[in-house]
Amino acid sequence: MxxxxxxxxxxxxxxxxxxxxxxxxxxxxxxxxxxxxxxxxxxxxxxxxxxxxxxxxxxxxxxxxxxxxxxxxxxxxxxxxxxxxxxxxxxxxxxxxxxxxxxxxxxxxxxxxxxxxxxxxxxxxxxxxxxxxxxxxxxxxxxxxxxxxxxxxxxxxxxxxxxxxxxxxxxxxxxxxxxxxxxxxxxxxxxxxxxxxxxxxxxxxxxxxxxxxxxxxxxxxxxxxxxxxxxxxxxxxxxxxxxxxxxxxxxxxxxxxxxxxxxxFKFHASCRHTHPAADALLALMQAHDLSHRDIEHVTARVHQAAIDVLGPVTRPTSIHQAKFSMGTVLGLIAVHGQAGLDEFQRRALEDEQVITFKERVSMQLDPEVDAAYPKKWLGRVAVTTRDGQTFSQAIDDPKGDPGNTLSRDELEDKFRRLAAFSGGASPTEARQLIDWAWQLREQPRIVPLLQARENTRENKGADA
Amino acid sequence: MxxxxxxxxxxxxxxxxxxxxxxxxxxxxxxxxxxxxxxxxxxxxxxxxxxxxxxxxxxxxxxxxxxxxxxxxxxxxxxxxxxxxxxxxxxxxxxxxxxxxxxxxxxxxxxxxxxxxxxxxxxxxxxxxxxxxxxxxxxxxxxxxxxxxxxxxxxxxxxxxxxxxxxxxxxxxxxxxxxxxxxxxxxxxxxxxxxxxxxxxxxxxxxxxxxxxxxxxxxxxxxxxxxxxxxxxxxxxxxxxxxxxxxxxxxxxxxxxxxxxxxxFKFHASCRHTHPAADALLALMQAHDLSHRDIEHVTARVHQAAIDVLGPVTRPTSIHQAKFSMGTVLGLIAVHGQAGLDEFQRRALEDEQVITFKERVSMQLDPEVDAAYPKKWLGRVAVTTRDGQTFSQAIDDPKGDPGNTLSRDELEDKFRRLAAFSGGASPTEARQLIDWAWQLREQPRIVPLLQARENTRENKGADA
Missing domain, CATH: 1.10.4100.10 (2-methylcitrate dehydratase PrpD)
Structure with missing residues (x-):
């Protein structure tokens, strides 16, 4: 059948x-x-x-x-x-x-x-x-x-x-x-x-x-x-x-x-539901030369699933949870220009400017964004400034999407940062792993990637 | 909170x-x-x-x-x-x-x-x-x-x-x-x-x-x-x-x-949804001294969940699947008087009398049974005989239910049959395991139950 x-x-x-x-x-x-x-x-x-x-x-x-x-x-x-x-x-x-x-x-x-x-x-x-x-x-x-x-x-x-x-x-x-x-x-x-x-x-x-x-x-x-x-x-x-x-x-x-x-590919180190708004806010601030201090309020206009997943996170108490806080992510973007691993590690929970910015962010369901989702993840933000101006910004392909993908150089850079972040691999190992991946289709046999090198090193150590 | x-x-x-x-x-x-x-x-x-x-x-x-x-x-x-x-x-x-x-x-x-x-x-x-x-x-x-x-x-x-x-x-x-x-x-x-x-x-x-x-x-x-x-x-x-x-x-x-x-406790070796009807049919046949040959049709009057779980099984092709066939279970009961492990192993798929009886069984949703479920699992069957008589039988506590439980002797007997069924344990081991269970509250330490004896036996073997 x-x-x-x-x-x-x-x-x-x-x-x-x-x-x-x-x-x-x-x-x-x-x-x-x-x-x-x-x-x-x-x-x-x-x-x-x-x-x-x-x-x-x-x-x-x-x-x-x-x-x-x-x-x-x-x-x-x-x-x-x-x-x-x-x-x-x-x-x-x-x-x-x-x-x-x-x-x-x-x-x-x-x-x-x-x-x-x-x-x-x-x-x-x-x-x-x-x-x-x-x-x-x-x-x-x-x-x-x-x-x-x-x-x-x-x-x-x-x-x-x-x-x-x-x-x-x-x-x-x-x-x-x-x-x-x-x-x-x-x-x-x-x-x-x-x-x-x-x-x-x-x-x-x-x-x-x-x-x-x-x-x-x-x-x-x-x-x-x-x-x-x-x-x-x-x-x-x-x-x-x-x-x-x-x-x-x-x-x-x-x-x-x-x-x-x-x-x-993910560019920001946060829940993907925050990325379209993060990219839109960054573009808006650059277009209008705004600092985080100029901004009175940000409305992220989002699809329903973003509200379902991010909505429950009102007061993040861990770095991981902060990655699901739209306010924290937009705060990092506004204050530090990016929301990468290091920003989360050092700024997400402790930076007063980020924390106060977080309180100035809200999410709102947007029918156009919701209708396009999940096929497209549209970024729409509206900003009110302290001096009473209003701006809005739309982006259709968040950074990392197939329509706006990362180059191999960008991917290598991201990989090196990830490998170094917790000491997961040394710079030399990171180079070797990049080479391994770029030749993946030619590998005759998949073997352990780090352990083999560890053993080699240990054996050398034992010989010395 | x-x-x-x-x-x-x-x-x-x-x-x-x-x-x-x-x-x-x-x-x-x-x-x-x-x-x-x-x-x-x-x-x-x-x-x-x-x-x-x-x-x-x-x-x-x-x-x-x-x-x-x-x-x-x-x-x-x-x-x-x-x-x-x-x-x-x-x-x-x-x-x-x-x-x-x-x-x-x-x-x-x-x-x-x-x-x-x-x-x-x-x-x-x-x-x-x-x-x-x-x-x-x-x-x-x-x-x-x-x-x-x-x-x-x-x-x-x-x-x-x-x-x-x-x-x-x-x-x-x-x-x-x-x-x-x-x-x-x-x-x-x-x-x-x-x-x-x-x-x-x-x-x-x-x-x-x-x-x-x-x-x-x-x-x-x-x-x-x-x-x-x-x-x-x-x-x-x-x-x-x-x-x-x-x-x-x-x-x-x-x-x-x-x-x-x-x-x-389960008495019959089949899906529990078949048990109330199995007990009711057994009681009915005993009360009216009927043989399986006398029976033209059995209607098991059941709760909806029985239809959900047993309904998909129309033509059992394995012993395990036969345990979810109301027709097979009632066939074993009618022809052999029981639906235990041995009956399933030897009779469920191959016994012509059971197979033909299976075709004479249907399930019907019964509002009274359904309303009582799942608190009570009521057994209700209606039988039409070949000579045109109709009988019905009700049982309220299937065998093994708390209101009709198995005695320790019955449990020991069931255990010995289960242990012997696939050679899972020898009769001596079965005796030891029964003793172990009846003294469970006094065991100072839970150790492997069979392996220890295996080792002992192996050690003895090595000594010999």
Whole structure:
């Protein structure tokens, strides 16, 4: 019987490296490097050490897969768990607009961990990642805005995206892809409720999505069966977790459209819902030569999901929570001209000028912005100055969007900052990792990226 | 701030052994033995060996916790995973009526695995299990019938029940219980869609609920924070996964009512939704001295959830799926007088008389039965005989319900059959495990139950 899940599964089974346009391969290398930077930047950030300790307590003492933040070797399950937690915490990982999915932070941890165990090539890793992005984005779009209103799509749909990517590494046929979607979809979880408290669940969601997806794939390889229509069946994900699904998203233009190349890099180190307004405010202040002291009030005119996700954060008490405060983000932009990792670390909670600016920011639902969302993330701000003037500014492609993407130089610069942020990698290692990523398609075999160098260093040390 | 989750958390934090009525302690020992039997009976049953292999591939090669089906020592995470998968597969594990939760198969695997690692006493294990049952049942009732219509409550709520039990072993205070509910609730997953295909997800759900709950508890001990109101918050479980929640269930009569003692033992080896009709048919046939050959048609008059869960199973193709076929269950009862493990194994798919009887069974929604559900699971059947007579039969307390429970002799007998079913334990071991369970409250320290004996035997073998 043919149905959307099976059509998607057949596409995933048939996908091969030669079918990928050059620009998709190239973008995949960029996204891989960008993800690696986010994972390294998560080193020592709360709550990442808790996941490292869990991996040590529950997992093996060695293995083929690498936990990037503590440079330990372990099994794929725990490498995926730790690296996925780590790569989402500084809020610099990529986002796909119309699905509102962060694909990189769930797809790459699972894919890299499995590739290291399986000894896959760089090209196999690329095809697997493309498959994971494609499935994840389409399922996120399928589940629609009503899903995202309560569920953290990167947690729920991320489980399926990770499962598909690992399934591709394992060489699944159409039937196995149907099964793995079933087994991943029935594990899909992640609720937004934690936002109100600034709790650690966002990292738990990505960690679990990557590890659960990997578990689904490895069990499917051994013969575990899953629901045939987990997406659109009577008691499947659509039935239980959405009110506005559209099955067309699952299958339209398969092989013509590539979800991976539609993915945005994050420029600011904050929740993506703040970026359009941040870019618009920056443009407005530059256009009218305003200082933060000139500004009486900013109204960020936003889509509903921004209100759903950012609205609960009224008084951020942690750096991570501040990344979900529209006022803090616009405050950093207004006062310091940027909202990067360092600004958050040093200014978000303690800078009096930022804190007072925060109180002068409000959000308002804008019908035009809301209608365009999630396809487009439009930036619209209105400013009233202390001397009574009013200005407004519109930007249509936030920095990092496919229409306004980051160059390889900008990506290298971002990566170096991420790698250095918590001492995740030395400048020399960062250079080597950049070289590795830009040659990803030529790597004969994916090996541990830092551990191997560690060992070499240790061995040298022992020799000396 | 006080709210239902916090009230429940405070109760869980304060709970101690001396507060438990004797009948609750005693029932907990019985449920523990009953669960152990179900776990042993899962040995070698598909898909349990897949979970064993995953634990070997991803976990450590030793540890303090025991995987019961393959008698390996591992970390608590993987022992919980394997034992929870195993204890749900033969459909003999306990069920709580009004929450429609199978508490044992999620609470005991996580509790036993953690207790073995922590060196907890029998009394600590009992208090932990009572806490897990109490929280799980109340949250299941809170989420209501609309949740169960799409979600497999034992998978979703099971995650919270397991987390609470392990949290109790770890000595959580009120705040930590709030956090662990948040971190467990945001991982809650499990959809019924697999029923239509007879896929393996039911075992995946229990496996993951136990392991995920344990993960939530261990991470919470280390400092992971969770949403404060995961149950009734604006973007919590009620908002995303139910339309008929009732917060009263979370807190009414805490410390007076004990959910654990309301739990039913399973007599028939099938889905609990078939049991009331099975008991009613048996009573009817005995009352009127009918043979299966006399019966033209049986109408099982049932609650809606029975139709939701059993309805998709029209042509069972595996023994496990046959346990969800009302026709097969009533066929076994009519032809063989019982629907136990052996009847399913040898008769459910191959016995022509059972198969033809199955076609003469239909289900019909009964308003009285539906109104009583899930508080009471009423059995109502109507029979038309070949010679044109009609009979009907009602039973109000299916065999195994608290109002019609199994005696310790019956439980021992059931346990011996479960232990022997797949060679999970020898008769001598079964005797020892029965003794262990009946003295659970006196155990100074929970150790591996089979492995220790294995080692002793191996050591003796080596000596000989």
């Amino acid at each position: 043919n149905h959307p899940t099976r059509t998607l599964a057949a596409f995933l089974a048939d996908l091969h490296y030669e079918a990928l346009p050059e620009r998709v391969v190239s973008r995949c290398e960029e996204l891989c490097l960008d993800w690696l930077g986010s994972a390294l930047a998560g080193k020592s950030q709360p709550p990442i050490p808790l996941f490292e300790r869990y991996a040590q307590r529950m997992g093996p003492t060695g293995g083929a897969s690498e936990s990037l933040t503590d440079r330990r070797l372990t099994s794929p399950h725990f490498a995926a768990l730790v690296n996925a937690a780590a790569s989402h915490v500084v809020e610099q990982d990529d986002l796909h607009n119309s699905s509102v999915l962060h694909p990189g932070t769930v797809v790459f941890p699972a894919t890299l961990a499995a590739a290291q165990e399986l000894g896959a090539s760089g090209r196999e890793l690329i095809v697997a990642a493309v498959a994971g992005y494609e499935a994840g984005v389409r399922i996120g779009e399928f589940l629609g805005r009503s899903h995202y209103a309560t569920f953290h799509t990167t947690g729920t749909v991320g489980t399926l995206a990770a499962a598909v990517a690992v399934g591709k590494l394992l060489g699944f046929d159409e039937d196995r892809f149907v099964h793995v979607l079933g087994s991943a979809g029935t594990q899909a979880a992640g609720l937004w409720e934690f936002l109100r408290d600034g709790a650690h669940s966002k990292q738990l969601h990505t960690a679990k999505a990557a590890a659960d997806g990997l578990l689904a794939a490895y069990l499917t390889e051994e013969g575990l069966t899953g629901a045939q229509r987990i997406l659109d069946g009577k008691q499947g994900m659509a039935a239980g977790m959405s009110q506005d699904t559209d099955p067309g998203y699952l299958t339209d233009c398969l092989g013509e459209r590539w979800a991976l190349e539609e993915t945005s | 006080n709210h239902p989750t916090r009230t429940l958390a405070a109760f869980l934090a304060d709970l101690h052994y001396e507060a438990l009525p004797e009948r609750v302690v005693s029932r907990c020992e019985e449920l523990c033995l009953d669960w152990l039997g179900s776990a042993l009976a899962g040995k070698s049953q598909p898909p349990i060996p897949l979970f064993e292999r995953y634990a070997q591939r991803m976990g450590p090669t030793g540890g303090a916790s025991e995987s019961l089906t393959d008698r390996r020592l591992t970390s608590p995470h993987f022992a919980a995973l394997v034992n929870a998968a195993a204890s749900h597969v033969v459909e003999q594990d306990d069920l709580h009526n009004s929450s429609v939760l199978h508490p044992g198969t999620v609470v005991f695997p996580a509790t036993l695995a953690a207790a073995q690692e922590l060196g907890a006493s029998g009394r600590e294990l009992i208090v932990a299990a009572v806490a897990g049952y109490e929280a799980g049942v109340r949250i299941g009732e809170f989420l209501g019938r609309s949740h169960y219509a799409t979600f497999h409550t034992t998978g979703t709520v099971g995650t919270l029940a397991a987390a609470v039990a392990v949290g109790k072993l770890l000595g959580f205070d009120e705040d930590r219980f709030v956090h662990v509910l948040g971190s467990a609730g945001t991982q809650a997953a499990g959809l019924w869609e697999f029923l239509r295909d007879g896929a393996h997800s039911k075992q995946l759900h229990t496996a993951k609920a136990a392991a995920d709950g344990l993960l939530a508890a261990y991470l919470t001990e280390e400092g992971l924070t969770g949403a404060q109101r995961i149950l009734d918050g604006k973007q919590g479980m009620a908002a995303g996964m139910s339309q008929d929640t009732d917060p009263g269930y979370l807190t009414d009569c805490l410390g007076e009512r004990w959910a654990l003692e309301e739990t039913s």
